[in-house]
Amino acid sequence: MKKVFAILAIMVVLIAGCTSTNSAEExxxxxxxxxxxxxxxxxxTINVEEKKEEDTKYSKAIVNINKDTVIQNKTNDKLYNINDLELGMTVEVIFNEGVMESDLVQGTAKVIKVINE
Incomplete structure (x- = not known):
């Protein structure tokens, strides 16, 4: 009986450790x-606005862009630089850790995916 509980406890720890990090990061x-x-x-920086959806956290954001931010096309992974971004483009932003939440969320982008140009 003790072996069964020990195996179950190990499985729970392994499953919890494998599932939590990737989904939060992405x-x-x-x-x-x-x-x-x-x-x-x-x-x-870019300002991004839209209504909050089921798979997003925010409706408005000031997005900081640094040398480590990856800017790419969502469908074909074509890479962009900051000068390629234009007003009206639709983008998805995945933030690095440590977003400042206030009336207008502020954070540094890990990845910006261009949906349409």
Whole structure:
């Protein structure tokens, strides 16, 4: 009986450890249209707005973009740089950890996926 409980406990720990990290990392923070773009050598930002959906967390966000942010096309993985982004483009943003939540969420993008140009 003790062996059964020990095996069950090990299985629960393994399953919990395998499922929690990837889904939290890849959750879409926001999907919406770019409403403003600010490009600077020290740090660039875009504002993204849209209604919150079931698979997103926010409806408006200031998205910080740094040298580690990957900007790519959602369907074919074509890579972009900050200068390729335009007002009105629809994007999905996956944030790095540590989003500042206030009236307008602010965070650094890990990945920005361009949905349409």
């Amino acid at each position: 959750m879409i923070g926001i999907r919406g249209d770019i409403t403003s773009i600010y490009i600077d050598n020290e740090g660039s």
